[in-house]
Amino acid sequence: MPATYDAILPAPFGKIGVRTDGARIRAIVYLPGHVEARAPADALTQQLAAQLEAYYANPDAAFDLPLAPAGSDFQQRVWQAISAVPRGAVTTYGTIAEAIGAMPRAVGQACGQNPFPIVIPCHRVVSARGIGGFSPHAEDGFYLDVKRWLLRHEGAMLI
Structure with missing residues (x-):
């Protein structure tokens, strides 16, 4: 690997x-x-x-990096919506879905395919009933632990 x-x-x-x-x-x-x-x-x-x-x-530090184009048009719309969520805040898959005219599950799948986590802060997207997933290949809670660390670091309340 x-x-x-x-x-x-x-x-x-x-x-x-x-x-x-x-x-x-x-x-x-x-x-x-x-x-x-x-x-x-x-x-x-x-x-x-x-x-x-x-x-x-400092969780307010900004990222300014050249990112290679990636993803479908739909994924790009989801990632753009995720990028608009400010540090210290969270939103839900459903809220993003409603804003872009999609289904929450499709938003969740696009979040899981984000090639630039931290830079495109998919950890700021949670489920309506809890912290939600974080990766399509989560293993032993590692990815959820990363999500929790990032949300704590940014001062977002954990569910």
């Missing part, structure tokens, strides 16, 4: 795997803490590492 990442960066909740195309970020992936870190080898992954460190120190 680690060989597929251009960098594996430490995070307070584990590690973050990064894939780039040399000029843009292609994917950000949450990884468990036992995965071996890999230092940034180029200016782009160094820039991401610096912005992540700034975010860990």
Whole structure:
């Protein structure tokens, strides 16, 4: 698994795997803490590492990174709606669905396919009945623990 990442960066909740195309970020992936870190080898992954460190120190720190285009038109609409949710706030899958004329389950699936978590803050989207999911490949609660950490860090109330 680690060989597929251009960098594996430490995070307070584990590690973050990064894939780039040399000029843009292609994917950000949450990884468990036992995965071996890999230092940034180029200016782009160094820039991401610096912005992540700034975010860990201050949840109001902004991300300004070149992201590779990804996703369908529908996913783009969902990710744009997610990006509008301010730090310290949460919204529901249903609220986003209503705003863009979709079904909550489809919004949840688009959230799970977000290639740029933290930068596009899908952790700020919760279920109407609780914290909701966070990843289509959740294992042993790791991804929900990441979501809880991010929401606590940003000062959002947990459900």
